[in-house]
Amino acid sequence: MVIIPPRKSLTLVEDKDGVAMHGLFVDGKRPLSKVAIREAILDNPNRVRLEDTSLDHEYDGKLSLAPNGNYVFVVPSHRDRRFYGVIKKSNKGIRVI
Numbered sequence: 001m002v003i004i005p006p007r008k009s010l011t012l013v014e015d016k017d018g019v020a021m022h023g024l025f026v027d028g029k030r031p032l033s034k035v036a037i038r039e040a041i042l043d044n045p046n047r048v049r050l051e052d053t054s055l056d057h058e059y060d061g062k063l064s065l066a067p068n069g070n071y072v073f074v075v076p077s078h079r080d081r082r083f084y085g086v087i088k089k090s091n092k093g094i095r096v097i
Contacts, residue, residue, distance in 0.1 A: 020058045023051030024073040031075055034085050038096045041087075045094060050087075063087065063094070 024031060026040040027047050040047040045064040050071055052060035059066050071087040088095045 020054040
């Protein structure tokens, strides 16, 4: 008999910097690409909202009000994972990787 261990939930997995996964909204909707996220941030960071998807009480709110740091996101949602990325926010600006 082969026992397959359960797959870890990506919403609770932390990256090397210790940042939990976030959901992401642009103008209240799930973005379809990283390009759409970058364009929204360049236009107005208030259009982008981070969603806490973990039990760790990570930041949940407008990107413009988020503290500096790295925010790993999964889009379109933590249940329908099509692509991942990282938003790096610092005093120098905001980057999407």
